[in-house]
Amino acid sequence: MVIDKQLPGASSVAAAGVMNPVTGRRMVKSWRFDELSKFAEQTYREIENLLGGAFWYPKNILRALPTVLEENEWMRRSAFPENKGYFRENTDLGKYTGKVYPTHGWGEITGSARVGMPGLVQLFRRFLIGKKCFFEEVFDFEKISFEDGKVKYGALLFDKIVFCEGARLVSNPYFMYLPLVPTKGELLLVKIPGASFKKMLKNHLYIVPLEDGTYWVGATNHFEFKDAAPSFSDKSYLKNKLGRILKIPFEVIAHKAAIRPTVSDKRPLLGQHPKHGNLFVFNGLGTKGASMGPLFAEQMSAFLLGEKELDKEVDIGRFGH
Ligand SMILES: Cc1cc2nc3c(=O)[nH]c(=O)nc-3n(C[C@H](O)[C@H](O)[C@H](O)COP(=O)(O)OP(=O)(O)OC[C@H]3O[C@@H](n4cnc5c(N)ncnc54)[C@H](O)[C@@H]3O)c2cc1C
Structure with a gap:
């Protein structure tokens, strides 16, 4: 069962959904990008089939190189073996030619994509409504109680509740101790x-x-x-x-x-509450929900089913309570 109300500040419905393998001024390869991107493509394709929509758009990124220093860095990084397949050799401005102001230079990133996140959220909601497992309402923490190893939400009894509430984690009385920096x-x-x-x-x-x-x-x-x-x-x-x-x-x-929903160490927040074993969190996707969402959602579901441990880097156990 999913309880969700699109409250002010909800992120996925506003995001561009860009998956960029090479980011920042230093043009560093994004954390675990190869693995995340491969899994993301496969997952979004499966969701396209399930929901009957289009969400996965492979698209190159033209990146401005405003100084000689940045151009040199681009050349240097393009020779790194781990960047193979992400730096296009001959940049092609394509339809932008003559329509953008000149800058010192341009580089072209390949292996990037855009995910149609707002459309995906909308169709997924419709899918869940069709399955009669969606409640459009504000989750009320006052309605939580614990009984015989289960968690109650009002009159409903559950084994587990997973909080996926984006930047509103800071108002969650059970998980607000985590270092989320909206x-x-x-x-x-x-x-x-x-x-x-x-x-x-x-x-x-x-x-x-x-x-x-x-x-x-x-x-x-x-x-x-x-x-x-x-x-x-x-x-x-x-x-x-x-x-x-x-x-x-x-x-x-x-x-x-x-x-x-950004985190001080820029890694997702997944895991189980240290005292209330029925409560879980899936959050901290920061600026990279499009690429990190699929793989870590899979990891989270395997963890919930007791099949796999969480990666230490994303497990909330890395922060004290
Ligand atoms: C301007 C902007 C651009 C971005 N661009 C990109 C990009 O290009 N690429 C990329 O990968 N990422 C991008 N992001 C980041 C991306 O949006 C996030 O990483 C991702 O959407 C987070 O998803 P989430 O499900 O954790 O949070 P959200 O999408 O915010 O979802 C949380 C949901 O929980 C609901 N909720 C919270 N509390 C309650 C409650 N008590 N009761 C009921 N419902 C509740 C919220 O209303 C919301 O619907 C961008 C973000 C912004 C703001």
Whole structure:
């Protein structure tokens, strides 16, 4: 049974769903990317078949290299054996040619993808509603009690409850001790007439082509914020930045904000409550839910069924209670 209410700040319905093998200024290969990406593709393909939708879009990323230093780093990293297959040799700006302002150079990342996370969440909800195992309501912690080795939620009796509540973990009385550091991000959905971009582009912001012909543009990143609402200041920041990337006009059609469930050590939070053995957590996907979700969900379900231990790196046992 799934209890979920799309509360302000819910992250998956706002995310671009980019899976980028090479991130950051230092262009370091993303943690366990080969394994995560292979498993993610297989899982999203299976979910596409199950739900009858399309969510998996392999897409290259054009990455701006604004200085000689970054270009040199790009060349150096492209020769690393572990990066084989992720740095395209001859960058092709494709449909972006003539439509973006020049920068020192560009690199092209391959083996990247976009996952249509908002659509996936929507279809999965519908699937669960069809199976009569979905409640659209706010989970009330006051309704939890423990009885004969089971956990009760109101009048309903369960063996296990798994909390997958994103950044709202900080309000969960059982797991709020974990070091989740929510970060707020804002994005724009835009129309770019005459663009027909196929690849994703990263130049400070991501420009991500969506299946309906519009573009996801973002995101900002704030550690300090008052609420989950979109802000005027981030909207103008994003518009200004985009105006300095694109030479051609664009039109903002939506502006959204959400909260990422980030963790101090940038690893997911999976495991069992140290005192209440019926309570579990699956969280901490941070900025990488699209790639980390599938493999760790599989690991979590094997753990719940008593088939496998959790990887030490993601087990909440690494933090004291
Ligand atoms: C602007 C932005 C861009 C991003 N881009 C990317 C990207 O390109 N690639 C990538 O991999 N990741 C990206 N992310 C991160 C990604 O969104 C997260 O890693 C992932 O979605 C987290 O999923 P989750 O299920 O843990 O949390 P969520 O998606 O937030 O889901 C938690 C759900 O639990 C519900 N909930 C919480 N408490 C309760 C309660 N008490 N009762 C009922 N329901 C409750 C929430 O309302 C929500 O529906 C981005 C995030 C943001 C904000």
